[in-house]
Amino acid sequence: MAPPKLYHEPRSGPSRGALLAARAIGVPIEVEKVDLMKKEQLKESFLKINPQHCVPTLDDDGFILWESRAIACYLADKFAKDDQWYPKDLQRRALVNQRLYFDGSNLYVKIRAICHPILFLGETEIKPFLRDDLNNTLKFLDGFLSSTKWVAGDNATIADTSICSSVSNLFAIGWDLTNYPNIQRWYKNCASLPGFDENQEGAKQFGDAVKKNLKQ
Numbered sequence: 401m402a403p404p405k406l407y408h409e410p411r412s413g414p415s416r417g418a419l420l421a422a423r424a425i426g427v428p429i430e431v432e433k434v435d436l437m438k439k440e441q442l443k444e445s446f447l448k449i450n451p452q453h454c455v456p457t458l459d460d461d462g463f464i465l466w467e468s469r470a471i472a473c474y475l476a477d478k479f480a481k482d483d484q485w486y487p488k489d490l491q492r493r494a495l496v497n498q499r500l501y502f503d504g505s506n507l508y509v510k511i512r513a514i515c516h517p518i519l520f521l522g523e524t525e526i527k528p529f530l531r532d533d534l535n536n537t538l539k540f541l542d543g544f545l546s547s548t549k550w551v552a553g554d555n556a557t558i559a560d561t562s563i564c565s566s567v568s569n570l571f572a573i574g575w576d577l578t579n580y581p582n583i584q585r586w587y588k589n590c591a592s593l594p595g596f597d598e599n600q601e602g603a604k605q606f607g608d609a610v611k612k613n614l615k616q
């Protein structure tokens with residue numbers, strides 16, 4: 401059977417999060433780039449696959465799925481050789497889910513609230529209330545990491561791959577993370593994740609694009 405295909409934009413944090421999960425799990429995956437700057441997601445051929453026109457989008461032998469964290473869960477359940485990345489144990493899995501939802505509904509949303517207007521709406525500064533809001537969320541993440549090596553326990557899971565892609569955006573835009581020693585320590589450990597360097601390349605492109613539009 402053909403490997404699943406991931407429609408992917410390297411500058412997108414969620415898209416990199418799904419790819420990082422695939423690399424960690426070890427799924428052979430075909431990557432097809434969708435250039436959001438060229439609005440390729442609005443092509444009729446892509447709209448037929450995903451009318452919501454967002455990346456990442458997965459096509460597994462005709463089964464179409466979007467939402468990066470749902471893709472990571474699906475890939476882990478279907479292809480992982482063991483349950484390290486997405487535990488079967490009810491409570492360990494629930495904790496991974498909690499961290500995934502924390503990223504999808506809180507951390508990533510706050511990063512997007514800052515970066516999207518800078519990238520696409522002519523904003524040149526970061527509003528203090530958005531900065532405070534994100535820093536507040538980072539405090540929670542730093543707290544999660546105060547007693548465990550990884551974000552949902554003592555081994556890496558798809559919560560780490562998802563949050564790693566979000567946090568890599570912050571490093572790439574030069575966010576001040578000095579008040580979050582646990583995040584910094586964890587992020588160093590993330591360098592051991594398969595696909596980390598590939599993620600960094602996309603994050604750098606994202607960060608350069610944001611920094612170019614920020615008032616110095």
Ligand SMILES: N[C@@H](CCC(=O)N[C@@H](CS)C(=O)NCC(=O)O)C(=O)O
Nearest residue numbers: 412413414453454455456467468469
């Ligand atoms: N919650 C979604 C977010 C997906 C998303 O917003 N993708 C953006 C790039 S970061 C996108 O494809 N934007 C293009 C569009 O919506 O037309 C996920 O985690 O996959």
